[in-house]
Amino acid sequence: MTLKQLLDIATSGYGDGTLEMMYNQKTGKTFAPSTQIRKGDGLAMFVVNELADTFSPELTDELTLTAAIDAMEGGIRDLQDVIEAMEKAKNKIGEP
Numbered sequence: 001m002t003l004k005q006l007l008d009i010a011t012s013g014y015g016d017g018t019l020e021m022m023y024n025q026k027t028g029k030t031f032a033p034s035t036q037i038r039k040g041d042g043l044a045m046f047v048v049n050e051l052a053d054t055f056s057p058e059l060t061d062e063l064t065l066t067a068a069i070d071a072m073e074g075g076i077r078d079l080q081d082v083i084e085a086m087e088k089a090k091n092k093i094g095e096p
Contacts, residue, residue: 001061004028010047022048
């Protein structure tokens with residue numbers, strides 16, 4: 001599996017087309033973060049960059065997808081932790 005193929009799979013699940021603006025549609029090469037920022041979707045930036053960072057062309061397709069899933073699940077855990085911290089802070093508002 002190529003990086004482009006992996007990113008195309010992610011793009012098919014992202015829904016709004018923003019992900020495909022974060023990488024070259026012919027080569028799969030990710031655009032520089034400064035270019036990605038101008039496109040305006042931090043979550044799409046995270047997805048593309050995390051997949052690119054964890055991608056290894058030496059892996060089988062199954063291992064590539066397993067690594068990608070692990071990376072996305074790690075992001076979910078991090079976001080859940082942030083939400084919990086914010087909820088705790090919100091619940092403390094107004095407490096003596």
